[in-house]
Amino acid sequence: MPYCPECRTEYLSGIGICSDCKAELVEALPPDQTRADAPLAVLATFPNSAGAHLVLELLEQNGIPAVLRGDVDPIGNVVSAVAPALLVEKPDLARAQEIYNAFFAGESNANELADGGDIPESTEER
Numbered sequence: 001m002p003y004c005p006e007c008r009t010e011y012l013s014g015i016g017i018c019s020d021c022k023a024e025l026v027e028a029l030p031p032d033q034t035r036a037d038a039p040l041a042v043l044a045t046f047p048n049s050a051g052a053h054l055v056l057e058l059l060e061q062n063g064i065p066a067v068l069r070g071d072v073d074p075i076g077n078v079v080s081a082v083a084p085a086l087l088v089e090k091p092d093l094a095r096a097q098e099i100y101n102a103f104f105a106g107e108s109n110a111n112e113l114a115d116g117g118d119i120p121e122s123t124e125e126r
Contacts, residue, residue: 003029006063021063040067040087043096052084055100062099064092 002011002025004018011018016025043059043066046052052068059066070084088096 002027005029038089041090041093043086043088043093044100045070045083045085047083049084052086055086055103058099058103059086059088059096062095064088064096064099066096 001013002015003009004011004021004023005026006021006023007018008029009018009020011025017023018025044052044055046055049068049070052070056066056068065088067087068084069087
């Protein structure tokens with residue numbers, strides 16, 4: 001079975017290009033290069049987990065692994081002094097900030113970004 005080396009999706013035999021990443025498929029995946037000890041940086045904090053989960057999904061659709069940190073109850077309300085925060089690996093921070101800023105500026109949407117759409121050159125700082 002072929003795999004996408006970018007998003008690691010498995011495809012049926014006979015398919016040669018990833019429908020999401022547009023990358024050429026390979027017969028075997030390279031080892032996962034995400035390290036458990038990779039340095040993390042805070043991308044953004046949120047008043048509730050709903051916004052954090054939305055951005056988490058957007059980042060993952062664009063191939064950027066992220067971690068949600070913070071204390072929230074089952075419906076997403078902050079239950080302590082620690083607001084939900086999204087963390088990404090430091091090498092991914094600049095790209096994650098571009099995606100985050102473009103999304104909240106309303107200049108792009110998740111499907112456009114996931115399909116390789118252009119991110120606006122200038123975005124507001126948050």
